[in-house]
């Protein structure tokens with residue numbers, strides 16, 4: 001009897017990873033329902049809840065307070081450059097160690113200085129492993145390839161993430177929401193089939209492209225994500241009809257997690 005219960009628990013638990021803005025958050029009524037479902041699942045089966053957001057710690061706290069979000073088991077902040085476990089205030093050091101090779105913040109700053117098209121984002125948005133700018137959409141197709149080859153030539157192992165037609169993040173190449181998700185998945189011993197990621201925009205492609213984890217694109221997914229989805233069809237990814245948390249609930253049911 002005990003064994004049977006154990007078995008059911010292991011099957012029912014899953015790793016839930018979600019972007020926040022316009023994915024988890026955006027429809028208050030559906031969010032309340034989703035939070036209730038997830039909390040119950042966590043309590044009963046040991047499901048883990050992870051928020052993976054481009055937001056910095058400061059902007060995450062603002063949103064958490066505003067929407068009274070349930071506590072996650074881990075936080076992936078600043079586009080995957082920082083992982084916070086439980087309620088720790090310091091980034092997980094084993095993740096930071098993974099990001100260090102090929103990264104040099106000072107060199108990134110000296111190279112990006114050359115481009116007058118790049119406007120630095122506020123200090124709260126900069127991190128040990130993240131340099132962030134605003135870049136106008138109309139300039140991006142010209143600036144991004146130039147910047148990328150300049151950074152590569154200087155021996156850095158970095159990548160450029162351009163999102164929402166305005167945000168440019170330069171981060172270590174081994175860093176994104178998807179890599180962070182896999183780090184947590186392995187740490188907590190979940191198989192890809194019991195892992196699900198949810199998102200709406202360009203910086204969420206990393207969540208969907210990294211492996212065989214299940215993916216939910218909310219119904220309000222942005223054009224850059226939809227385009228990528230159409231060009232890379234996969235059975236383990238689901239495009240929801242409903243928006244935000246409503247789309248997540250729809251997707252979780254589609255995959256049989258709920």
Ligand SMILES: [Mg+2]
Nearest residue numbers: 019021022200
């Ligand atoms: Mg988003």
